[in-house]
Amino acid sequence: MAKVQVLSTEVISRIAAGEVVDRPSSVVKELMENALDAGATRVEILLRSGGKTLIRVRDNGSGIAREDLDQLFTRHATSKIRSADDLEALISFGFRGEALYSIAAVSEVTVRTRTAEGDEGWELHLKGGRRERISPAAISGPGTEISVGEIFFNTPARKKFLKSDSSELDAVLQVFLPYALKYPERHFVLVHNDRTIYDLAPDPSFGERAARTLKLERSAVLEETFSLPGRAEVCRCVLGDINIQRPRRDIQYLFVNGRPVQHRNLSFHLNDVYRMIMPEGVHPFFVLFLQLPPEDVDVNIHPQKREVRIRGEAEIFGALRSAVERALMTRGTPRQIAETSLFPFGPSGASTIEGIPGERIIFGPGAVDPSERRDLPVPGERPGFFTQETRGDMPEVPSASLGVSVCERLERLRFLGTFASKYHLFEEGEGLIVVDQHAAQERILFERFLDQAARGEVEVQHLLIPQLVKLPPGDMLRWEACHAELEALGLLTARLDEETVSVNAIPGILKGPEALLRAVVADGQGARFDREAFARRACRASVMAGDRMSAAEAVHQMQALAACRDPMTCPHGRPVFIEIKTSFLDRQFFRTA
Template sequence: MAKVVVLEKDVADKIAAGEVVDRPASIVKELVENSLDAGATRVEVELEEGGRRRITVTDNGCGMMLEDAVLALERHATSKIRAADDLYAIRTLGFRGEALPSIAAVSTLRILTCAEGEETGIAVTVERGEVSAAEQRGAPRGTQVTVTELFANVPARLKFLKAVPTELSHIVDLVIRFALSYPDVAFRLSHNGRAVFASQGSGDPLNTVVAAYGREVAREMLPVDSGEGAPVRVQGYISRPAVTRTSRSYQSFFVNRRLVRTPILTRALDEAYKGYVPAGRFPIACLFVTVDPAVVDVNVHPTKMEVRFAAERDVFQAALRAARQALAGANLAMPALPPRVEQSIQVQTAGERPAVAPPPAPSAGSGAPVGEALEDPFAGLVVREPVADLAPKGK
């Protein structure tokens, strides 16, 4: 009898899902990346019980036709690449065509979407990886994906989920970092019906820093820019040496707007701050690396959180030079902040930041509406700082 067998589809799907979906935060990451790739200017994330009971991501992106929505549920079906050569110049956040089928394999998935120019939308329901319903339905332009019954068919994985506050903290941290990378997109995150975080989407990176870290911290941030013309450009903000934290969880790194973990930028910051901060203290940082997509490999890890550079030394030197220049001019005038609004809010904190006022509300005409859920996306705004590292395994 043969010892080697071909696994059944549902078994293979669950194995593949384990590489992509390990907790609610990983689902939020995949869905928000799809929204951003769809050109959304507003993204709303709604959670119940830390995402364990329900995750809903709504956007005002390009939406999908019926055939695309159904095909997107097939593994390795994607609109973002066409050939193997495309892998060497990736300009989108997603590209493998694994997110939706992986999520659908371990949950009940509902998609409500309407493509631009269409009079009606479509609703698709997927249970345990199989499409159970697909029908036309009225919907605003964009896409809404709802995930329920997460890991109901994989009880072993369900047991490894942490308490609601822990799972929520990973999602809060993730959404904040998306907002930092996309200051031109308005984000809203709510939990059990209560607003947790919102960004204005004004396009001003410093405005997003205020929403993410608070006004008092934002006053102590130094602009960083390695300059134009070089193959690698590093921009962003780093904190003055007097403003540090006890972990690196307040350091956010992005490569071509993709949230990543990279020891290259970590080492560059450590080197730049030598002599400025004591051992065991780490600056707050938000750094953006812009390079030709052809010289960075983002297809090295299932989560797409790790990247490889063709010229790592160039990236290191650009980041080090930019950070040192910013620190050398630390006695310059503090950056101008957005004006205060008259009414302050109660800030939920889990760390070291003092209470602050939120950034001003967006103008009535800014951005396209997502639907009723986003008619007043910043009402009851609560600013919250990141409280956890980037969803490390086993935490």
């Protein structure tokens, strides 16, 4: 066994740095927080190569006095707290005195700073945590500029795990956006490779800042303030109405006493309010600003201060849910009216779909009526007609292991009628087949589209008037990474400026150019592209709730479904049809053979 020995200071510093700094976005987070703690009203961030070769953060805050520079990069040196008692009443972002020390240990750092009281500025240079020089510098006004270059230059094992420039920039955006949303009265600038990503001048309100930053319609962004029982602090919610839907939870932000955090229970309760008014598989936008007495919050439980503990959570959850429900029910945008529908199953050149009188209502772009979602069986269970039935009596999802293939069985069905404008009823031998027409349409479109893509013969529908779509920078990065592959799949797009993409054509069997582009781009993961994920998202964006089909169209749809490779489920895994045997109905009516 090797001899036990104390590690050197250099090794200890590199190990400690790994707990605080794991990628360029960690550096940006720490430097932004320092700038905000210094009272800056303008924060500029300049990056090169996603922050891998250069991160520069400049602010107009209070600056750093000459006598403090000597201790600035010393471990556990901080201006934020003085004693253990201060940990019970933290109001600043930083307090441990580890961030700058850790950053300097794995990079080259240059600090240029001047205080309002100082006659001159100062410049400090370090490499690998070692101070190389400190000297007077000509600096025009108060503030600080910290440049971090060649991150992980002395830890090659860590450096090789850095991702592509676009992925690292996307991670920086996830750090940058919460602070930009938290401080609408301050000016934030983000530049990457000499290209301005954000230039956010002060906004008059949280809602204005959220709408401008995330490219949302201002009318779809709601604001609500509330107080917690027995407490004087005022809390605030900035919410998206039900028409703002994302396939990921990437625009959900939680702040506790101004600090961006992750909190599973808070996030659950906010999402749960939306659950019954939004379709399955999409997520809302929200920003929660929770103000609590500092002694009720423990922020010292995570190396990067991402998580907090909160005292008295139950009463907070109740007040929060009430505030969100109040905002959505009293000021939410009405559900969107669908203007067109698409059913490509009838004879070409003519549509015999019977329109439903009045307005057809859906729950936002590409959405599915939540009433359909609530009727779906829980995995492992089957829906039943009566509460007293046993599991053996329940309707069944047909099994693909039967002697006759499912596709052959579907070809022999006799159409009986349609129920509730969404379920087709077919007779087959000793049973009744109930088909969800919308799930069936999704399956047919999905396989038809994948077949066209595999042959390189995707039918393209050129738009008479190109659809202009504004994308936030994160989505724009994902569009840049996958737009060539999207073009091969029939979604023809072009960049017009820093925030606008023109949709010029879409796959011929699909619809809704703006909803389609937003859903696909938001689903992206950097440079990775999943063709089947695109098809699933595209097909969902094409399905409308409430379309009435004629008997001929229902039969034609069933014939198309029978030709599918996997007719039993929609692309999202829901059943397309269930089977109710005659024996099951006989038992319900107490009939015997």
